[in-house]
Amino acid sequence: MSAALQISMEKPSYHDDPEARRLVREAVETYEVDLTRFAMSLLRDLERARDVVQDTFLKLYQQNPQDIRPKLKWWLFMVCRNRALDVMKKEKRMIPVEEADFRTISSESPAPDEEAEAMEDQMRMGDKIRRMLGFLNELPDNQRDVLRLKFQSGMRYREIAQALGLSTGNVGFLIHTGLKRLHALMTSTTEPTEIPGSPAFEAAGFTDQFSTNDTNNKS
């Protein structure tokens, strides 16, 4: 069991501190959506993403509210990502061994309501946006992550660097490389005549978005 998966029992707890409760409430109101989106981009599964985000906020209770407040944003994204990566690692390691032996009920259970809705939303989206999201998910993980933190959560380079454990220079390089790559992908494909299900559509990575298997395509 990796250390990060454990919430140590010895850690201090600020459950009874009104300041900590206020902080958690504010943090949830402010960052819930973006954190869950971020976790979704890593795990591709809403239930798991929610669990990871809930854990992230719970860990906030173990931090001194005064100390954590100035670094709250990047700290939340850092904890969330580490937690998600742990989960992915553990899952990769543990599932395949069992899967072949014990899968007896073959019916594939379709996505829960919310995922179905999300999928519908995606279908309704403008084609350019859809293509962009597809390409974004095709980028190497570290490029995808920095772009998301920059353009979805509006973080500064320095905050992204803290959250991902990189240097600020690294972040600048990854953002620039990611943007260039997206630019190249967007201009190299013909403007939208593809229809969903066509090879071009799939090649652009749209099906990938909904896949739950391909969660660990580390670059």
Added chain:
Amino acid sequence: MNPTLQDDPRLSAWLMDEMSVDERTEFEQIIDAAPDGRSIADELQSVAASVEAALATEPEYRLTEIQREVLFNPPAQKVAAPAPVEIDHGNEENSNILPWKRLRYTGDVTEKIRMSDRMETRRKSANFPTYAISAVAAIILGMLVVGSILFLRQDDNKGLVKTAEEEKEVAISISSGAPAKVSSSQAVVGSSATGYLFRDPANEEFRRSSFALKPGSASYQVVSTTIRDGVVPNPAVVQIEEMLNYFIYDYPEPEEEQSMSVSVESAPCPWEPEHQLVQIGLKGRDAGVGENAKQSVATDIDVQVEFDPATVKEYRLIGYDVAEGSAVKSAGENDPTRDFAAGDATTALYEVVPVESAHAAKDDDSLLTVHLNYNEPNDDDLKKSSSRMLASRLAFSEHKRWSDTTSDFRFAATVAGFGMKLRGQEDDDTSLDFAKLESMAENSLDGKDTLRRMRFVELIEKMQKLSEKK
């Protein structure tokens, strides 16, 4: 050699205002010096804008209300472990009124339902109550009082026959691990030495059993948060049926003509191999994408599990520990929920004691039959709903070997066993220790719900450490 402008990461930094004044001044000279410098910058700016626009269209995912409630009302030590009453293990008189244990026999189902309705309302209120957890404690306390009163009444008025066997002492342990003794004097209590309430299907009243369609899952959230906080949960907050239904099981989709499916699986009970454990799963047709996505799948659902007294000596519905043993026949009968929305599912476990002369039974004698009745709503005319019936029969010989069971079955059995341990219903002597439970859970991760199951493994581990600390 300097990179071309396109390849210079400073271009992005400049666009995103990540430069000092000096850097900016210097870099703007570079842009102006480059051929097409400004249009290269504009182009990158427009890519950045598209990325931002695309990401902004993603759905606004949020936590579930229960998750938020747990976050806003974290069960810290003082709040989360409300001892319903002080129990003095050294005092014989006190141990005789061990409240939550007694409650198992006497609590009233309607009371529980009413209470959970109230909790539901609290959960839904826009402004989450700060002390929901203590409210739970208060509710439980209230139920204890009601339960005790009912117990006394039942004893006095109904003139239940007490036999020597039923008077036997039942050892149980509370969360502290300290065993306490209670005298079980219930006419309906079966032979099990663990003090569970078993029912005899030969008694016409107990021929059929039912369970709740939507037991909820709040108890699991409370239990897991408490354990993660390093606190042993109070047995009274452990509702096994809610823990079971927190998890997702891979039940088959309904047949073409149906809106619901029934799954039944059975194997020897891990904590009592002479008994059979039966898992029953109901599943509503999943949401299609489109106009019918939100339609309620089935209404007026009635589920009944009929036991065959020729093969079943006695049985018990696992969980529902507040309700069980009450004069009310079954948990399901007072559950106000009668409808399934698309994709809904529910899980129930029964522990079945076969008759001793079971070898005389023929292989295809039935052990139990699940009867499911429901109404299929008519899309065009709600009044024209049609009634459907499904029956799923489990033959006496149909139980699997443990190694042949599905991962879902093994996992459900593990959750039940863990819940029983937490409730103090299993002594430390039994085969169900935390290490065993952990390995059972690890062998049942595969399925729809691996992440939650992995976290459950962590939970068992943590609980094991907590129990060793004692």
